[in-house]
Amino acid sequence: MIAGVPELSGALQLKDDTPRNLTYRSRAVYSLAKKLASAARLNQIMPANMKVRLTGIFAKIGKEQSMSAGTRDRLIEHYYSHNRELEGLLGKDFSRWDG
Numbered sequence: 749m750i751a752g753v754p755e756l757s758g759a760l761q762l763k764d765d766t767p768r769n770l771t772y773r774s775r776a777v778y779s780l781a782k783k784l785a786s787a788a789r790l791n792q793i794m795p796a797n798m799k800v801r802l803t804g805i806f807a808k809i810g811k812e813q814s815m816s817a818g819t820r821d822r823l824i825e826h827y828y829s830h831n832r833e834l835e836g837l838l839g840k841d842f843s844r845w846d847g
Contacts, residue, residue, distance in 0.1 A: 778809050
């Protein structure tokens with residue numbers, strides 16, 4: 749049987765400080781990677797540049813990146829006619845997509 753994140757956490761006696769805004773799958777991957785990366789044995793054998801890369805990758809998990817106002821305005825303008833056509837075809841109101 750493969751041990752899950754809770755079992756590994758218990759075995760390694762590590763506290764769970766995983767951000768709660770992540771999806772379940774992302775939270776499990778983040779938690780497991782963080783725990784494995786912090787284990788003394790892995791820290792000793794992992795190259796420093798790999799640790800830096802993994803830290804950067806895992807820091808981004810679950811964080812939303814904001815869109816600039818200019819990009820948002822261009823997208824709304826570009827898709828406006830498409831959204832109106834879709835409204836006509838489906839008989840639904842998509843005006844909330846317009847900003």
